[in-house]
Amino acid sequence: xxxxxxxxxxxxxxxxxxxxxxxxxxxxxxxxxxxxxxxxxxxxxxxxxxxxxxxxxxxxxxxxxxxxxxxxxxxxxxxxxxxxxxxxxxxxxxxxxxxxxxxxxxxxxxxxxxxxxxxxxxxxxxxxxxxxxxxxxxxxxxxxxxxxxxxxxxxxxxxxxxxxxxxxxxxxxxxxxxxxxxxxxxxxxxxxxxxxxxxxxxxxxxxxxxxxxxxxxxxxxxxxxxxxxxxxxxxxxxxxxxxxxxxxxxxxxxxxxxxxxxxxxxxxxxxxxxxxxxxxxxxxxxxxxxxxxxxxxxxxxxxxxxxxxxxxxxxxxxxxxxxxxxxxxxxxxxxxxxxxxxxxxxxxxxxxxxxxxxxxxxxxxxxxxxxxxxxxxxxxxxxxxxxxxxxxxxxxxxxxxxxxxxxxxxxxxxxxxxxxxxxxxxxxxxxxxxxxxxxxxxx
Amino acid sequence: xxxxxxxxxxxxxxxxxxxxxxxxxxxxxxxxxxxxxxxxxxxxxxxxxxxxxxxxxxxxxxxxxxxxxxxxxxxxxxxxxxxxxxxxxxxxxxxxxxxxxxxxxxxxxxxxxxxxxxxxxxxxxxxxxxxxxxxxxxxxxxxxxxxxxxxxxxxxxxxxxxxxxx
Numbered sequence: 001x002x003x004x005x006x007x008x009x010x011x012x013x014x015x016x017x018x019x020x021x022x023x024x025x026x027x028x029x030x031x032x033x034x035x036x037x038x039x040x041x042x043x044x045x046x047x048x049x050x051x052x053x054x055x056x057x058x059x060x061x062x063x064x065x066x067x068x069x070x071x072x073x074x075x076x077x078x079x080x081x082x083x084x085x086x087x088x089x090x091x092x093x094x095x096x097x098x099x100x101x102x103x104x105x106x107x108x109x110x111x112x113x114x115x116x117x118x119x120x121x122x123x124x125x126x127x128x129x130x131x132x133x134x135x136x137x138x139x140x141x142x143x144x145x146x147x148x149x150x151x152x153x154x155x156x157x158x159x160x161x162x163x164x165x166x167x168x169x170x171x172x173x174x175x176x177x178x179x180x181x182x183x184x185x186x187x188x189x190x191x192x193x194x195x196x197x198x199x200x201x202x203x204x205x206x207x208x209x210x211x212x213x214x215x216x217x218x219x220x221x222x223x224x225x226x227x228x229x230x231x232x233x234x235x236x237x238x239x240x241x242x243x244x245x246x247x248x249x250x251x252x253x254x255x256x257x258x259x260x261x262x263x264x265x266x267x268x269x270x271x272x273x274x275x276x277x278x279x280x281x282x283x284x285x286x287x288x289x290x291x292x293x294x295x296x297x298x299x300x301x302x303x304x305x306x307x308x309x310x311x312x313x314x315x316x317x318x319x320x321x322x323x324x325x326x327x328x329x330x331x332x333x334x335x336x337x338x339x340x341x342x343x344x345x346x347x348x349x350x351x352x353x354x355x356x357x358x359x360x361x362x363x364x365x366x367x368x369x370x371x372x373x374x375x376x377x378x379x380x381x382x383x384x385x386x387x388x389x390x391x392x393x394x395x396x397x398x399x400x401x402x403x404x405x406x407x408x409x410x411x412x413x414x415x416x417x418x419x420x421x422x423x424x425x426x427x428x429x430x431x432x433x434x435x436x437x438x439x440x441x442x443x
Numbered sequence: 444x445x446x447x448x449x450x451x452x453x454x455x456x457x458x459x460x461x462x463x464x465x466x467x468x469x470x471x472x473x474x475x476x477x478x479x480x481x482x483x484x485x486x487x488x489x490x491x492x493x494x495x496x497x498x499x500x501x502x503x504x505x506x507x508x509x510x511x512x513x514x515x516x517x518x519x520x521x522x523x524x525x526x527x528x529x530x531x532x533x534x535x536x537x538x539x540x541x542x543x544x545x546x547x548x549x550x551x552x553x554x555x556x557x558x559x560x561x562x563x564x565x566x567x568x569x570x571x572x573x574x575x576x577x578x579x580x581x582x583x584x585x586x587x588x589x590x591x592x593x594x595x596x597x598x599x600x601x602x603x604x605x606x607x608x609x
Contacts, residue, residue, distance in 0.1 A: 016561065019515065021465040021475035029473050031465035031515040032591065033524065051597055068463065068475050072561070075568035077477060077498070110522060113594050130498050134572055 003127040005042050008069065008078055009297040010137060012039040014104045014237060015072040020047065022058035022065045030054045035104050035114055037069055037080075038097050039297070040121065045080065048101055049087060049118040056120075059084040065122070068130070073137025077130035082122035089118045092230040099226060099234045099243055106240035143175075143298035150174025150306060160317050161407045161424075164204035167285070167310050172206070174306075175299060177287045179207035179264055182275075183217060183224055184283040184404050186361065200228055200284060201361075203404055204411075205262045212262030213411040214359055224284045227272035231281055233307075235271040235300050237293040243270060259357075269294035273303045277311035282401075285310065318403060322384055322428025339439040340419060344368045346442065349394065353417045363409040365393050368442075370432050371420075375440055384428040406430065445584040446602045448487040452588065455525065456481055456490065456516055459551035464492060464581070465513045466505035476502040478514065479573050480548020482541070489584040490514075490527075491535055493545045496579045503579060506532050512583050515591065519555050524591040525601070529583040542575040549573045 018037045022030050032055045036048035047067070049056060059065055063084035070077055088094050098116045105114035153170035157163040164182050171177040183200035202215040220229045223243045227234045236243060267288035275283040285307050289295070295303075343352045350360035351367050359367065369392050373379045384402055387393060395402065410422040410430075419435040448456070462478035476499040481492040492514060494502065506512060512532040517524040553566030562568075587603025590596055 019463045019475055021473035023467040023471065023473040027467050027471075028511050028528065029465040029467045029513045031463050031475055031513050031526065033515070033517060033593075051593070051595075053598060062471075064472055066473050066475050068477070073568075075565070075572040077572070079475065081472065110593060131572055 003078070003129060005039065005045070005080075005124055005127065008071075008080075008127070009039050010073065010140065011069040011071045011078060012037050012045065013072075013293075013297060014038075014100055015293065016070040018067055018069045020055055020065050020067040022055050023062055024054070024058050025061050030058055034067065036097060036101055037067055038093075038100070038119070040093065044085075044121055044123055045082065046088075046093060046097060046119040046121050048097055048114075048116055049120045050101075050114055050116060059120070067122075071137050074134055075131075076134045076136065079128045079130055080124050081126040081128075082124055085121045085123055087118040087120050092232040093121075094119045095226050095230050096232055096234050099223060099236055102240040102243055103236035103238035106238055140296045140298055143296065143302035146174045146176075146299070147302040147306060148174075151309070154309075157313065158317060158320065158427075160314065160403050161204075161410070163310075163313055163317065164407070165206075168204055168206035171287060171306075175287075175302070177289070179267075179289065180285065180287040181205035181208075181212065181262065182283060182285055183228075184401060184408075185228060185281055186216075186401070200224060201408060202259075202261065203283070203408055208262035208264075210260075210262050211411065211415060212259060213415065214363070214408055215259040215261040217261065223270050223272040224286050227274050227284050227286075228281060231274045231276060233271065233273045233300050233304050235269075235295050235297075237269055237295070239266050239268045239292075264288050264290065266290075268292045271295045271300060271303060273300075273307040275307045275311040275314065277308070277315045280311075280315075282311045282314055314404075318401070320427060323426035325426075335434055335437045337419075337436045339437040340417070341439050341441065342371060344440070344442045353420075356416065358416055359409060359412050362394060363405045363412070366405060367409055367413075367420075369393060370422075371438060371440055374432055374434070375438065380432045381425070382430055382432065445488050445586060446588065448483060448490075448585065448588070449602075450487075452525065452601075453483045453487055455518065455523065456483055457548070458518060459520070459555035460516045460518050460548075461552060462492065462548075463515050464494060464499075464502060465515070466502055466510040468501060468505040468510070469508045474501045474505055477573065479545045479575065479578060480552075481514075481516075482544050489582055491541070491580050491582045492532075493537065493541065493578040493580055495573070496577045499579060503534075506534075506581065512581070514583065514585075517591075519552075519559055519561075522593055524593070524597075526589040526591045527583070527585040528587045528589075528603075529585050532581040532583040535580040535582045537578045537580045541580060542578065545578060546570075546575040549575070 017033050020034050038046040067080045097119050101116050150170040153173040168180045171180050182204045184203045186201050198219045200217045202212050205211050217224045269289040272286045348360050349364035351358045351364045421433040423431040425431050464478045465475045467473050479493040481490045483490045514527045553569035556565040588601045590599045
C-alpha cells in the first residue's frame with residue numbers, strides 16, 4: 001500500500017459514517033452505511049456488524065469490498081479495498097468497538113438502534129486517496145510532546161501517595177486533561193486478579209468537587225471496568241448513557257454502602273487506560289472531558305505509554321525496602337470530646353464511624369486491627385511488615401498492594417473522620433493519631 | 444421493469460442528503476463513489492445523478508462494462524436512507540442547469556452537516572470537495588427501492604420486483 005493505513009486513523013474514529021460497497025454472487029452491487037470502521041493494525045480494519053443485511057450476506061459469499069471513509073477535518077475521501085476475514089463477537093476488540101459504537105449511537109440519536117453484534121475483521125489490500133487536490137486536515141496536537149511534558153512534570157518520585165497525585169496533575173500539564181482518576185485493582189481475597197468478583201477502587205482523583213477516594217468499580221462495569229477486564233485502552237468520543245457511572249449507581253442496591261465515583265454526570269469524551277506492568281494489571285487511569293472528541297487516537301497511544309510508565313513506577317516503589325529503624329515514640333496527643341462509635345462488620349470488613357460508612361475490605365480490616373491494637377496495648381507506631389504478617393488481615397499472598405490500601409485508608413479518614421489519622425513516619429512505617437476516645441464494637 | 448417513485452421519495456432524493464453510487468467492476472470488485480446530487484424526471488421513473496469524472500473513474504469503467512448500479516441516499520439529520528437499484532445506467536450530457544442543481548444539492552448537504560455540528564465550516568469543506576465542474580451525468584431507472592434506514596425494517600422493499608434484501 002502506498003498510503004499507510006496508520007495515516008488514516010482520523011478517518012477511522014467514527015466521526016463521519018463510512019459507506020461500504022459489496023457485490024452479490026450474481027454481480028449486483030450493494031452500498032450501505034457503516035457506523036464504524038475501526039483501525040486494528042497496519043493491515044487490518046474492523047467494520048461494525050450491527051444488522052443482518054445484504055452487505056453481510058454478500059461478504060460471506062464474496063469476501064471483497066470497497067469502503068469509503070472521510071477525513072473529518074478536510075472532507076477528503078479515501079477508498080479502501082478490503083477482504084473479509086472473520087467476525088469476532090467477544091474479546092478486547094469487540095468490547096472496544098461496542099463502547100465506541102455506544103458513543104456514536106448516542107451522538108446520532110440512534111442509541112436504541114445501534115447494537116454491536118460483531119466486529120468484522122478485514123484485511124486492507126489497497127488505499128486510494130480520492131481527493132489528492134484537497135488540502136489535508138490540520139495536524140492533530142502533538143501527543144508525543146504532550147507525553148514528554150507530562151513526564152517532565154511527573155519527575156522522580158519514591159512515595160506512592162505523591163506519585164498518584166502527581167500522575168493526575170501531570171495530565172493537566174501535558175494533555176490539558178482536567179478530570180481524571182486513578183483506580184487500583186483490588187483482587188477478590190480468595191481469587192486471582194481479574195477473577196470474577198474483582199473490583200477497582202479509587203486511589204486518587206483530580207478535577208471533581210469530591211475526591212471519591214475508595215469508590216469502587218466492578219470489573220467489566222463501565223469504561224474503567226472494561227479497560228481493566230480486557231487490559232485495553234478504551235476511548236469514547238461522544239456522550240453516551242451506556243458508559244456513564246451514574247446510571248449504574250442508580251440501579252445498585254441502595255442498602256450497600258457505596259462511595260460514588262467522582263465522575264462527570266455527562267462526559268462528552270472518556271478514555272480509560274490500563275496500568276500494566278509486564279502482563280500484570282495494577283489499575284486503570286481514567287480521564288474525561290465535557291467536550292466531544294477531546295481525546296485523539298494519538299492521545300490514546302500516548303496515554304497507553306503513560307499508563308505503562310506509571311505501572312512500572314508503582315511496581316518499583318512497592319519493591320523498595322521498608323525503613324529499618326522505628327521512629328522515636330512521641331507522646332500521644334490529648335484526646336477529648338465524646339467517644340467515636342466505631343462498628344466493624346466482619347463479613348465484608350466494613351467500618352462505620354458514628355453510623356457513617358467509612359470503608360470496607362482490606363482497608364477496613366487494617367483499620368480495625370490498628371484500633372484494637374491501640375485499645376489493647378496503647379500502641380501507636382506500626383509497620384507494613386507486621387501488617388503483612390498479621391493473620392487477622394485478609395491480605396492475599398500475592399501482590400498485596402498494602403501501601404495503596406494504606407493510602408486509601410489514610411485519605412478516607414482525612415475526608416470522613418479526621419479525628420482518626422494515619423501519619424506516615426517513614427517508608428513502611430506509620431503512626432496512629434487519635435483526637436477523640438473510641439468505643440469499639442464488632443457486629 | 445421500472446417503477447414510479449412516490450412524490451415523498453422524490454422530495455427526499457432532492458433534499459439535503461448524502462449520496463453514494465455503487466457498481467461492480469470488470470474484475471469483480473465492487474466500487475463506490477460519492478454523488479453530487481440528482482434530479483428526478485417528471486414522470487418519476489428515472490433520475491439523473493451526477494458524479495465527478497475524476498473521482499468516479501472506476502465507477503464509470505464499471506458502468507461502461509455493463510455493471511448494474513445502486514444509489515444509496517441518506518439524510519444525516521434523520522438517518523432515513525433509501526437504496527435504489529437499476530440494471531444499468533447511461534451517461535447523459537451535463538447542462539448548465541444540471542450544474543446549478545448539483546451545486547444546490549451539495550450546498551444543502553453541507554448546510555445539514557453544519558446544523559448537526561459535524562465540525563467547523565463543514566459546508567465550506569463539502570463545497571470545495573464536491574465542485575460542480577467536470578461532472579458526469581448518469582441516468583438510471585430504478586427497478587427496486589429499499590428502505591435502508593438503520594433498524595429492524597432495514598432492507599424492506601418499498602417498491603419494485605426484486606426479492607433480495609438491501
